[in-house]
Amino acid sequence: MSAPLLQIDDLRVRIPSRRGEVKAVDGLSFSVAPGEVVGIVGESGSGKSMLALSMLQLIPKPGRITGGRIALNGRDLIGLSEAEMREVRGNEIGMIFQDPSASLNPVLRIGRQVAETVEAHHRVTPAQSWRRSVEMLQGVRIPDPEARARDYPHQYSGGMRQRVVIAIGMANAPKLLIADEPTTALDVTVQAQIMGLLGRMNKETGTAILLISHNIALVSRFCTRVLVMYAGRIVEAGPTAQVFANPEHPYTRALLNAVPRIDRRVEEGLQTIAGRPPDLASLPAGCAFEPRCPARLRSCAEEQPPAFPVGEGRFARCWLAEHSKHQQGNSRS
Numbered sequence: 649m650s651a652p653l654l655q656i657d658d659l660r661v662r663i664p665s666r667r668g669e670v671k672a673v674d675g676l677s678f679s680v681a682p683g684e685v686v687g688i689v690g691e692s693g694s695g696k697s698m699l700a701l702s703m704l705q706l707i708p709k710p711g712r713i714t715g716g717r718i719a720l721n722g723r724d725l726i727g728l729s730e731a732e733m734r735e736v737r738g739n740e741i742g743m744i745f746q747d748p749s750a751s752l753n754p755v756l757r758i759g760r761q762v763a764e765t766v767e768a769h770h771r772v773t774p775a776q777s778w779r780r781s782v783e784m785l786q787g788v789r790i791p792d793p794e795a796r797a798r799d800y801p802h803q804y805s806g807g808m809r810q811r812v813v814i815a816i817g818m819a820n821a822p823k824l825l826i827a828d829e830p831t832t833a834l835d836v837t838v839q840a841q842i843m844g845l846l847g848r849m850n851k852e853t854g855t856a857i858l859l860i861s862h863n864i865a866l867v868s869r870f871c872t873r874v875l876v877m878y879a880g881r882i883v884e885a886g887p888t889a890q891v892f893a894n895p896e897h898p899y900t901r902a903l904l905n906a907v908p909r910i911d912r913r914v915e916e917g918l919q920t921i922a923g924r925p926p927d928l929a930s931l932p933a934g935c936a937f938e939p940r941c942p943a944r945l946r947s948c949a950e951e952q953p954p955a956f957p958v959g960e961g962r963f964a965r966c967w968l969a970e971h972s973k974h975q976q977g978n979s980r981s
């Protein structure tokens with residue numbers, strides 16, 4: 649296997665609060681290979697956004713990274729100066745967030761906003777950056793890009809604005825694109841177009857994509873590998889098709905059962921996972937899912953489960969997985 653593009657080890661993010669210190673990310677490790685498309689799923693509050701923001705060193709104060717390593721192409725981003733991080737953001741790592749309107753400047757022409765991203769990282773003339781901008785707008789399928797580059801954000805639809813955000817995110821051909829709920833604010837048809845566009849960009853440019861979403865169907869269509877997050881940790885990981893077809897962690901199963909199904913009657917409403925989400929300011933000593941887990945053992949409340957391998961490229965942090973058939977020959981890690 650090629651050297652990882654992104655390697656995160658034992659990352660910890662803490663947010664001081666009146667209730668105590670919130671462990672938003674709690675000893676999390678994973679890697680992304682060049683060109684890979686990885687999904688991160690989990691309920692609201694599981695720490696997905698804090699993880700994304702920590703990679704860009706944009707965690708809102710008083711939150712902060714208290715430990716671990718975030719290596720991009722072997723270089724640890726933790727501890728880089730703000731000037732060095734500005735060079736990483738938008739150049740080595742592109743980003744797309746949920747609300748396109750919040751990412752765009754309302755009083756600046758669309759074309760200028762794309763051009764500025766190019767200018768921030770390259771010595772180019774205004775004519776060159778404008779040309780690149782029009783080229784990027786064409787790439788994200790903005791019709792008549794030459795003319796539309798002169799428009800302001802309010803003259804674009806929501807879907808078109810998100811295409812512009814993608815053009816900005818991809819303008820410098822980053823090696824990694826972090827997309828945090830990139831289609832949540834859009835209607836279903838536009839969602840599909842945007843995901844199609846991201847998929848095409850991944851194939852054409854080889855940019856790896858980290859897609860953060862609570863939308864299981866989207867992740868299952870788009871990502872080859874999935875990381876399931878609960879209480880600031882990855883509780884299950886592996887090839888998407890296998891994890892979703894045959895989940896090993898009871899939380900992954902609960903998450904899949906909570907997916908709304910077209911054939912369910914509207915009155916039944918959205919299924920949610922029984923029990924309360926964990927309080928990240930006072931996590932239990934054992935498995936954080938234990939209080940809600942339908943399959944818990946007595947020991948689950950006592951000790952946090954390590955990551956048990958449960959097949960090729962898969963693991964689950966669950967004591968039940970300790971006895972999985974894949975464990976034969978493996979001792980506790």
Ligand SMILES: Nc1ncnc2c1ncn2[C@@H]1O[C@H](COP(=O)(O)OP(=O)(O)OP(=O)(O)O)[C@@H](O)[C@H]1O
Pocket residue numbers: 663664665670672690691692693694695696697698699862928
């Ligand atoms: N300023 C803050 N003070 C205290 N706790 C916070 C603060 N900001 C976030 N948190 C907590 O940090 C945890 C992680 O939040 P995060 O936004 O990363 O979750 P998420 O999985 O992205 O959720 P969503 O899908 O709703 O965006 C949450 O439990 C949240 O309550």
